Amino acid sequence: MRDVRLVFSKLGLLRFVSHLDLNRAVLRCIRRTDIPIWYTEGFNPHPYVTFALPLPLGAESVNDVMDIRVVGDIKNREIMEKLNAVLPEGLRITDCRNPVNKIRELTSAEYLFFFSEATDLADVKTIIDGGALTTEKPGKSHGRKVMKTVNLLEEIHAVSFDDAAKTMTIRLPAGSTKNVNPISLAEELEKTNGGIECALVRRTNLYTDNGKFI
Amino acid sequence: MDKRLEKQLLKVQKPASYTGGEPGSVVKEKETVDIRFAFCFPDKYEIGMSHLGMKILYSLINARADAWCERVFAPQDDMEQLMRAGGFPLFGLESGEPIRDFDVIGFTLMYELCYTNVLNMLDLAGLPVRSKDRKNLSPLVVAGGPCVCNAEPMADFFDLCMLGDGEEVMNELLDLYKAYKAKNASKAEFLEAASHIKGIYVPSLYDVSYNEDHTIRAVTPLKSAPARVEKRNVADLDHIFFPDNFVVPYTEVVFDRATHEIFRGCIRGCRFCQAGFIYRPIREKSPEVISEQSRALCEATGYDELSLCSLSSSDYTHIKELLEQLLSWTEPQQINIALPSLRIDNFDKELLDRLSAVRKSGLTFAAEAGTQRLRDVINKNITEEDILSTSREAFSGGRTAVKMYFMLGLPTETDDDVKGIAELAQKIVNEYYRNPDKPKGKGVQVSVSASNFVPKPFTPFQWEPQDTYEEFIRKQDYLRACITTRKAALSCHTPKVSALEGVFARGDRHIGDAIEYAWRHGCTFDSWEDHFDYDKWLDAFAATGIDPAFYANRRRSYDEILPWDHLNYGIDKKFLIREAEKAKHAETTPHCRIQCAGCGANKLNGGHCDARR
Known part of the structure; x- marks a missing residue:
């Protein structure tokens, strides 16, 4: 076995x-x-x-x-x-x-965001650099269901932009202890600036604290 | 699917039910086929994807090199809003292309309350809902399924209906369509030719005239259409098409498993049950064929559950052989077998233990009526002692829950019969406490479900008045008052829904106007409680001059021409009258294997009937 x-x-x-x-x-x-x-x-x-x-x-x-x-x-x-x-x-x-790695060693994931032709990537950069983008998500407090406000950009492991391809590559916390939902990030980006349109989100890599998850 | 719609798909619930691409779905090169067929199920994806008939016909059409069948389900509200707002027409799941450009659009009618969804789907496709307003041969709009046995309420919307078993007639219809399309024939030419195929009913080729009291005076065939349309009957289930693969859905659907039909028809003759008559004569499939085909199906789909379906499964004559053959390969492959309607009283205990799925399921009685007298009226040949002894056995086996199904409003029902339901439930509760081995500290739960009787065409009760809404409510209240034990829980169907079913089930062509009116005023998904709006239907009947009581609550005489009399399901009217008269005297009819009751359905099968082998 x-x-x-x-x-x-x-x-x-x-x-x-x-x-x-x-x-x-x-x-x-x-x-x-x-x-x-x-x-x-x-x-x-x-x-x-x-x-x-x-x-x-x-x-x-x-x-x-x-x-x-x-x-x-x-x-x-x-x-x-x-x-x-x-x-x-x-x-x-x-x-x-x-x-090689155990699944619980996984701590972050890299995502590739594709933006539409009409999107000005500088607008995205401004929001990301600001380091604060909140979303509401369902959570629990004292055993009761409540909506919690979380900052999606609290912890960014790495981020880069490709102006020609209109893409952003961003590494965010992932796993059982802390996890950022990239679809929420895309939705909040669009909500914050009506000019931003995110066409697709793709997860491209998984990481442990010591490098790629293998 | 249109990329702009795809972009918005995350806004809807269960987006995967609109994308297609499931394992087992069939994608063809559209240039290589002559016929594009949209198989429409007028309800949600999760219901339609559970339906065996659709799976059979989907595979059957796609087995033809010249045809491509795609699936279409009724989009739910959120999706419909996106589609209407963006101008996206209804599309087939396999290609994502608009079905208005297809050759044939086929609906399956499982249930009367899906009728408005048919209209809504045609409208979403961008087509006129009425047959006469669709001038071209394509798309041809056709229908099948149990409800077409009285297709009259929907007669103005469909170009043609297929009565009875679909496996053979579908291919004949497609062959004819292909030939007529190739010679650029008109829709009228095609429909007349199609009416000569056995089992095909073209409503526009029948003129219906009415008496002053709104009953039917005559149904007159036009052109060369036959006077009566006989339903199609597949004689030999062993040699008829059965799929070797199913589309396996991603999202959870109601029945997500391999399914195999072990026989068609029923020997029981319960007088309220339409299925028990319109699927006659009984035809069994042999254990070897079922086992072999099921094995191929499980291997192709990866399903770990196999359900054997039929009416009253325990009447299958080779049930032991079948289960032994199946278990020989299902056990090693960790596949569960489900037998949804099995009677456990006369069953091999060892075999039963090997059917883990049966072990898990609950104990359910469809007693239908609370007293022996009324059970005799409806010819439900089950005695109180049967019910109590089976309960006793189940309780000693450790079960603590029993489910019971009853109907209110059956012909000749009195308040004593209603009270009898409560008394029977109480007797089962008592049976539990009489059992010495009952689990410690555990109570019994008897769930009593009371639905409302709807008289249906082709049954001995087709002439009977349905109880009124007020009478159903009164009986429900009375039953609730009669149940004194807290161990029995009563749930009742809403009589408003039953009242509407009662109008549709025995409706004539006038009902179509009300259906269209109700749909235009916002009625869809009427079988779903969150959508059903009875007041809108009352408005629709008022606006179109229809008296619902004329259809639902009126006693018909035996010599009245009924809206479905020109459709022949093989059941002799004389037999139905005999049964209706026996019902009035609470006289039972033995099932077909004990004695032939002379229903006449064997004529469909060249005089042969499996019940009399």
Whole structure:
């Protein structure tokens, strides 16, 4: 029995498929192959699959990560080929390897924001440089559901702009302790300045404190 | 999908139900096909994607090299607003292209209260809702499904209806369409030719005249249309098309699993049940074929649940063989088998234990009526002792919940029958406490669900008056007062919905005006409580001069011409009258395997009926 790390991309219309729905779809795709998958041993046995970091609805991703557990003899390359043969359009396994990092070591993620032709990138820069962009999100206080105000730009690991391509590359906190939703960021940017139009958000890399998540 | 609409898609709930691209969905090169078919389900994606009939016909049409079938569902309010505001017409999920440019638009009518959604979808597509206002051959607007057995309320909107089993008639229709399209035929020429295909009903080829009392005087076929249209019947289920793959949805839908129909028709003859008559004669599929096809289906879809569906599944004659064959491959593959309508009383215990899905599900009785007399009236051949002994067994097996279904307003019902519902629930509660092995510290929960009887065409009760709204309310209140134990919980269907169903179910062509009026005044998704607006419907009836009581609450005489009399579902009217008379005397009819009641449906099958092998 061993864990296998699948690096995958989720592109195009698949960005409208939520994390839970993707999880279910992947389970079914695995069942369509003869990969010797390990089944959980609970009341309702199912193939064991864990995603490194849920992707918000509306975002694409490349270099995304899920782990599966296999039993018996199968090569990584074979797993990748068998899965790619059954995955729907928009979902592709791009690499299959033995995990190095643990999923809980993941602390940040890099996103690529594509802006429309009409957007003035300087407007985006001004907001990002300001370091403050708040959004409301549902949270809990003393066991009650409340709306909490959070600053999306409190912690920026890195940011760069490409004026010709009209894109912004930004690395933000991610993982179980602190997580910034890039779709909220895109929405708040658009709300703050009506001239900004974000065409697409794509998550491009995952990081631990010591470098890329591998 | 239009890129501008795609950009706004995050604003709607469940955007993945509008994008297509699910595993199993079929994408073709449009230049390579002659026929583009939009299969429309006039309800939400999560309902439509649970429907087996759509999956069968989707695969059947796409198995043709010359046709491409796409799926279309009724967009929900938020999506409809985006589409109307941006001028985006209704599109097929597979190509994202407007369906108004397709060749055929087909609706499946599962339920009367989806009728306004049909009109709304045609309108969203950018098409006139009435057949006569769509002058060209394409798009041809067709319909099928159980509700077309009385298609009259929707007769003005559809170009043609397909009665009965769809598997064979669909291909014949598409072949004819292709030939007529190739020779640039007019819509009228095509429709007349189509009316010669068995099972195809072209409403515009029938002239309906009325008496002064609004009953029908005559239905006259025009041109060369047949006087009566006989429904299509697939004789041999083993050799009929069955899909080897399903579209597997991303978002959660009501029934998200592999489904296989083990037989069509029903031997029981419950007198209120339309399905029990219009799907006759009974035809079984053999265990080998079901097992083999189900296995291919599970392998193609990756589903971990297989549901065997039919009316009254326990009447399948080879149930043990079937389950043994299925379990031989489902167990190693961790696939659950669900048998939604199985009677557990006469069932192999060991086999039952291996059906984990059955173990998990609750115990449900469809007793339908509270007293033996009324159960005899409706020919529901289940006795109080059956119910109590099965409950006893279930309680000793550790179950603590029982669900019971009843109907209010059945013909000949008195207040004693209503009270009988409460008494039966109480007896089940007592049965629980009499059980020595009952779990400690756990109470019993008997859920009593009371729906309202709607008389339906092609049943022995098709002549009966439906209870009025006020009478339903009175009976519900009385039943509520009769239930004294806190262990029984009563839930009732809203009589307003039932009253509307009652008008549609036995409506004639006049009802179409009210449907259009109600839709133009904002009625859609009428089967959803958050949308249903009874007052708007009352306005619609008033504005179009329709008296709902004429359709719902009036007793018809046996010699009145009924709006669906020119449609032949194989059931002899004389048989229905015999059954109606027996009902009045609380006389039961044994099921078809004990004794043939002479319904006449075997004629559809060349005189053969599986019940009399």
